Amino acid sequence: MSTYEVTVERSFKASHALRLPDGGLEEPHEHTWSVTVAFRSDTLDEPMGVVVDFEQVDRVLRAIADDVEGADLGDLPALAGASPSAERVAEWLAGLLAERLDAGARLYSVTVTEAPGCRAAFYPACRP
Numbered sequence: 001m002s003t004y005e006v007t008v009e010r011s012f013k014a015s016h017a018l019r020l021p022d023g024g025l026e027e028p029h030e031h032t033w034s035v036t037v038a039f040r041s042d043t044l045d046e047p048m049g050v051v052v053d054f055e056q057v058d059r060v061l062r063a064i065a066d067d068v069e070g071a072d073l074g075d076l077p078a079l080a081g082a083s084p085s086a087e088r089v090a091e092w093l094a095g096l097l098a099e100r101l102d103a104g105a106r107l108y109s110v111t112v113t114e115a116p117g118c119r120a121a122f123y124p125a126c127r128p
Helices: 054-068 086-100
Strands: 004-016 029-041 107-115 118-122
Touching (some): 004 054, 029 054, 029 086, 054 086, 086 118
Antiparallel strands (some): 107 118
């Protein structure tokens, strides 16, 4: 079976500090986080003939990025008390996107790049 895939990208600057194995924290440090959101579908929504509306996804992703620009990710309520790793940031972003988009059910993955060559991806559970 054939499948379509659409991706939308956005970036933001934010800091974090991971919890170390000894219980301490890394020094807080900032990254320019690059986020790639992928949607997949075997069919296209008509009459537009799209998997998702790029503009709707971009608006929502831009609003999320604007909200966290310059923030310490460890201070966000959704990530408080947890080590704000790239993996957890990707999962958190996937949850926000699924809540805020009509096409949330088509969300395939959220990939977060915190430094060149250093990526983490989250794949939400398949929905019926």
